[in-house]
Amino acid sequence: MYGHSDTIFALSSGAGRAGVAVIRLSGPRSLPVLCALLGRQNPPKPRVAVYAPIADPQNGERLDDAIALYFQAPASFTGEDVVELHVHGGRAVIEGVLECLGRQPGLRLAEPGEYSRRAFQNGKMDLTEAEGIADLIDAETTAQRRQAVRQMAGELGRLYEDWRLRLMRSLAHIEADIDFPDEDLPDGIVAVLRDDLARIGNEIGGHLADNRRGERLREGFQIVILGAPNAGKSSLLNRLARRDAAIVSDIAGTTRDTIEIHLDLGGFPVTMVDTAGLRESGDAIETEGVRRAAQRAENADLKLVVIDRSDWPRIEGEAQRLIDQNTLILVNKADLGGDDDLSVVGEMATWSGTDGQGNAVELPVLAISAMTGSGMESLLQLLETRVKEGLDFAGPVPLTRMRHRRALEDALGHLQRGLATDIAELAAEDIRLAVREIGKITGRVDVEDLLDIIFGDFCIGK
Ligand SMILES: Nc1nc2c(c(=O)[nH]1)N(C=O)[C@@H](CNc1ccc(C(=O)N[C@@H](CCC(=O)O)C(=O)O)cc1)CN2
Ligand SMILES: Nc1nc2c(ncn2[C@@H]2O[C@H](COP(=O)(O)OP(=O)(O)OP(=O)(O)O)[C@@H](O)[C@H]2O)c(=O)[nH]1
Numbered sequence: 001m002y003g004h005s006d007t008i009f010a011l012s013s014g015a016g017r018a019g020v021a022v023i024r025l026s027g028p029r030s031l032p033v034l035c036a037l038l039g040r041q042n043p044p045k046p047r048v049a050v051y052a053p054i055a056d057p058q059n060g061e062r063l064d065d066a067i068a069l070y071f072q073a074p075a076s077f078t079g080e081d082v083v084e085l086h087v088h089g090g091r092a093v094i095e096g097v098l099e100c101l102g103r104q105p106g107l108r109l110a111e112p113g114e115y116s117r118r119a120f121q122n123g124k125m126d127l128t129e130a131e132g133i134a135d136l137i138d139a140e141t142t143a144q145r146r147q148a149v150r151q152m153a154g155e156l157g158r159l160y161e162d163w164r165l166r167l168m169r170s171l172a173h174i175e176a177d178i179d180f181p182d183e184d185l186p187d188g189i190v191a192v193l194r195d196d197l198a199r200i201g202n203e204i205g206g207h208l209a210d211n212r213r214g215e216r217l218r219e220g221f222q223i224v225i226l227g228a229p230n231a232g233k234s235s236l237l238n239r240l241a242r243r244d245a246a247i248v249s250d251i252a253g254t255t256r257d258t259i260e261i262h263l264d265l266g267g268f269p270v271t272m273v274d275t276a277g278l279r280e281s282g283d284a285i286e287t288e289g290v291r292r293a294a295q296r297a298e299n300a301d302l303k304l305v306v307i308d309r310s311d312w313p314r315i316e317g318e319a320q321r322l323i324d325q326n327t328l329i330l331v332n333k334a335d336l337g338g339d340d341d342l343s344v345v346g347e348m349a350t351w352s353g354t355d356g357q358g359n360a361v362e363l364p365v366l367a368i369s370a371m372t373g374s375g376m377e378s379l380l381q382l383l384e385t386r387v388k389e390g391l392d393f394a395g396p397v398p399l400t401r402m403r404h405r406r407a408l409e410d411a412l413g414h415l416q417r418g419l420a421t422d423i424a425e426l427a428a429e430d431i432r433l434a435v436r437e438i439g440k441i442t443g444r445v446d447v448e449d450l451l452d453i454i455f456g457d458f459c460i461g462k
């Protein structure tokens with residue numbers, strides 16, 4: 001397959017000034033262009049780094065002293081001839097080398113994800129592995145990195161391929177029965193087939209019923225701070241962010257839009273959202289802020305309802321309507337406290353009341369002071385526990401993308417329909433469709449129309 005495509009090039013390291021920058025070329029013109037830059041006829045040995053000046057072949061101007069590396073097809077990342085130029089990471093150096101490469105016949109700038117796309121098309125990896133690489137580059141916390149590395153190494157792809165192959169085996173038996181109806185299948189084979197198919201269905205069902213752990217680990221755990229105006233929501237956000245992310249004032253209705261910060265809690269990614277104080281207001285902008293707060297609350301993995309200690313234990317209006325099982329009550333301004341039980345900051349208590357659906361709930365309560373920071377350690381510990389419960393997993397790799405989930409749901413639907421019929425031809429067709437859906441996940445079936453979408457999300461140079 002290699003040898004028939006354009007030669008592409010791009011900066012593969014990060015944009016901007018750096019010690020060293022890596023520019024990659026892939027395709028049939030990579031090696032001749034490298035020789036031209038090095039000003040030599042004989043190509044460097046594959047996989048042996050060469051330290052040498054590189055110069056513009058057109059005018060001989062020296063561009064840099066670089067390290068060059070040649071990977072001979074098919075033993076390269078893309079499966080094509082690949083050349084790497086490790087140059088000094090100055091803006092003008094990078095610009096000069098890229099500009100020079102752009103002038104070489106047969107070379108063009110790579111599109112986002114094009115290296116990985118070629119690697120996939122040349123059989124170096126399946127789609128889940130390519131998506132694992134993209135996730136690894138986007139990983140911001142340890143847990144995200146671990147999940148991405150497992151996927152990049154093919155664990156998810158093997159799981160799906162195993163289901164696909166087992167389905168194909170069952171399909172082959174059913175087809176044999178259809179094609180050779182006279183040669184009776186051995187006694188009991190139909191029952192065995194049914195068992196196998198049902199088992200695969202159960203495995204897929206179990207994989208789907210994972211509470212979206214893997215997907216949420218990629219997205220980050222969403223915690224939304226809610227409460228009446230002036231309760232101290234923005235003060236709490238700033239305390240957790242350790243910076244002045246949101247404006248704080250004693251004027252009720254200070255925050256109007258939602259404000260997000262990103263936290264790493266014990267290796268897990270958390271998005272913490274500050275919202276407008278919840279109240280009925282004549283102000284159109286504030287009303288829109290309250291609407292946005294309620295909207296974010298709906299998608300939250302955890303809600304923190306902040307109340308001023310003088311309001312304890314009353315939670316009313318919109319804040320009360322937004323309460324559900326996944327809610328923690330934070331009684332703020334504990335530094336102003338008297339000697340009631342909640343003046344013991346960091347101590348857990350319980351709030352008994354009704355949630356937005358009218359069900360009786362018992363929710364954990366923590367007294368804190370966003371101003372002095374007391375109670376913050378207990379809060380962080382509690383949040384970390386909740387985040388881990390939500391995202392952590394031991395055992396097989398979890399589902400990580402909506403794309404995979406959709407395909408598996410469809411596959412399971414086909415499989416269940418196949419199991420429900422006694423007509424072999426219909427069952428075979430349903431299983432064929434299930435096989436096809438799973439094949440789309442790894443790219444074993446024709447997925448040309450999917451590739452633009454999948455690889456378009458990658459960064460350039462990947
Ligand atoms: N300098 C540099 N570092 C890098 C990359 C790169 O492209 N260049 N990578 C870019 O992602 C990652 C490493 N990934 C790579 C994957 C495969 C091959 C490769 O040459 N594969 C051949 C040979 C396999 C072997 O020797 O075992 C092959 O698959 O046939 C190279 C890099 C991370 N670090
Ligand atoms: N004493 C004391 N004051 C606090 C504490 N937390 C916040 N405040 C004060 O309470 C006032 C409101 O704080 P904010 O953080 O702006 O409250 P908010 O909930 O974001 O308010 P809105 O954005 O209007 O909904 C400010 O004057 C803060 O300094 C606290 O723990 N103790």
Ligand SMILES: [Mg+2]
Nearest residue numbers: 233234254255
């Ligand atoms: Mg605020």
